[in-house]
Amino acid sequence: MEGTGLLGQDTEQNSENTPRVPVHQQVYAQLREAVLFGDLAPGQAVTIQGLIERTGAGMTPIREAIRRLTSEGALEFRGNRRVVVPLLTEDVIDDLIFLRESVESRLAMQAAEKITPSEIMTLEGIDAKLDEAILRGDVAAYLKQNYAFHAGLYAIAKAPILMDVANSLWLRFGPSMRMVCGRMGTQSLPDNHKSALDALHKKDAQAAGDALREDVVQGIEQIRAALLDGSGLSDVID
Amino acid sequence: MEGTGLLGQDTEQNSENTPRVPVHQQVYAQLREAVLFGDLAPGQAVTIQGLIERTGAGMTPIREAIRRLTSEGALEFRGNRRVVVPLLTEDVIDDLIFLRESVESRLAMQAAEKITPSEIMTLEGIDAKLDEAILRGDVAAYLKQNYAFHAGLYAIAKAPILMDVANSLWLRFGPSMRMVCGRMGTQSLPDNHKSALDALHKKDAQAAGDALREDVVQGIEQIRAALLDGSGLSDVID
DNA sequence: CTAATCAGAATTTGATCATATTTTTGATCA
DNA sequence: TGATCAAAAATATGATCAAATTCTGATTAG
Numbered sequence: 001m002e003g004t005g006l007l008g009q010d011t012e013q014n015s016e017n018t019p020r021v022p023v024h025q026q027v028y029a030q031l032r033e034a035v036l037f038g039d040l041a042p043g044q045a046v047t048i049q050g051l052i053e054r055t056g057a058g059m060t061p062i063r064e065a066i067r068r069l070t071s072e073g074a075l076e077f078r079g080n081r082r083v084v085v086p087l088l089t090e091d092v093i094d095d096l097i098f099l100r101e102s103v104e105s106r107l108a109m110q111a112a113e114k115i116t117p118s119e120i121m122t123l124e125g126i127d128a129k130l131d132e133a134i135l136r137g138d139v140a141a142y143l144k145q146n147y148a149f150h151a152g153l154y155a156i157a158k159a160p161i162l163m164d165v166a167n168s169l170w171l172r173f174g175p176s177m178r179m180v181c182g183r184m185g186t187q188s189l190p191d192n193h194k195s196a197l198d199a200l201h202k203k204d205a206q207a208a209g210d211a212l213r214e215d216v217v218q219g220i221e222q223i224r225a226a227l228l229d230g231s232g233l234s235d236v237i238d
Numbered sequence: 239m240e241g242t243g244l245l246g247q248d249t250e251q252n253s254e255n256t257p258r259v260p261v262h263q264q265v266y267a268q269l270r271e272a273v274l275f276g277d278l279a280p281g282q283a284v285t286i287q288g289l290i291e292r293t294g295a296g297m298t299p300i301r302e303a304i305r306r307l308t309s310e311g312a313l314e315f316r317g318n319r320r321v322v323v324p325l326l327t328e329d330v331i332d333d334l335i336f337l338r339e340s341v342e343s344r345l346a347m348q349a350a351e352k353i354t355p356s357e358i359m360t361l362e363g364i365d366a367k368l369d370e371a372i373l374r375g376d377v378a379a380y381l382k383q384n385y386a387f388h389a390g391l392y393a394i395a396k397a398p399i400l401m402d403v404a405n406s407l408w409l410r411f412g413p414s415m416r417m418v419c420g421r422m423g424t425q426s427l428p429d430n431h432k433s434a435l436d437a438l439h440k441k442d443a444q445a446a447g448d449a450l451r452e453d454v455v456q457g458i459e460q461i462r463a464a465l466l467d468g469s470g471l472s473d474v475i476d
Numbered sequence: 477c478t479a480a481t482c483a484g485a486a487t488t489t490g491a492t493c494a495t496a497t498t499t500t501t502g503a504t505c506a
Numbered sequence: 507t508g509a510t511c512a513a514a515a516a517t518a519t520g521a522t523c524a525a526a527t528t529c530t531g532a533t534t535a536g
Contacts, residue, residue: 020498048490081491
């Protein structure tokens, strides 16, 4: 609960190279990660004032970041002036399964056609860390590495709109993913990355697409099961 | 070129019902329409200062609106803090075709299962106006009614995420659609809505999905053809 | 006599704007 | 042609106003 200074403050004047990142982007990135990796629970309220205190930033950049995240589905306008992390419902999950199946498999197929040996090695490195995280039962690391693997594929596929959509979908189920992990541990989570890597080695687009489709469906079905099962979500802040 | 007051200003105090719409939402809606219906050409620069003059609004709400549109793919961050209406490129079009095919057909199928007779009548009304617009060669009306038809289907399908994605896709090809119409007129534009309405009457989900898929593919192929053909886009502001 | 509900006050939160600071661009001069 | 300065544009802050929720207290019903 560090109260202030979550932003990387460059007190020094950055004499030479100035890769200056605007505050609103910093806030955006920070909030995005918080949603993506479940630091904000579904149902949790997000207030401008609260973020001002948490980040130490001014009002305008925070406003911009919230608008962006809202557009991307990471946050939800709940009626009057309350912004919350959305809770997944039954019908929304159907949408998610359909879209992620389509989009992820397509991205994997395109990536398979374009991938280079060094890129495969990078992905294998990520997957190794992912295995490690599963063994340790480290939920946070699992979520991060799992996302890194998929995001890596997106970058290779070079399909900008598909990538945007895929990233938006991650933001939608990220918070729930965290909840599921918290309950079930990392053991039962999907990892079809081995077969995906196999297919990428062989540049077999069809197989790569199938592997990712499998991975995605398993992941979301976990969430659905958890939602149906523990309907008495005691986690939800009210 | 009315310089000021593009916003609907409620000078009166709204005594009874107060559906007060925040300025940033008004600006957002206004800009969105401008992109969607081609009032802003691809390549056209969008500046904050310019919008302040155009709309008469303050800086903060405009900022928020721009961020939102940027997230949705309607606007693009072009390096040095310059925001422009994006130009469609070859690879982006492939993404668009794939996604619109998937999403629109799926939405049509879901709509077919849930649609009511009165909703069918509403859609038929829209389609009639669309036919009229095509006959008149009224490009602006064609674009508006065509979008209204699709958006109507989205609302009926009740699939929130799919709808969001579909709307985001519209924003991406809206400006180019306008360009195509400007060159080719409305005659050659697709209208598979008749067969879609047929299918909806029969509640034949498969047929409805196929009709919409057809419609979508035809529309985007037009754009691709126009892009390849008139590669010397003299319209583009640079 | 206790508990519940409703009205009004107070605090909290959001929206908008005006202003200061930084950065980029372009224009002039050497 | 290149460098320095000036103007314009964008980023970021804080102040101010408006709205909403919450809290408190009183009145009434059981």
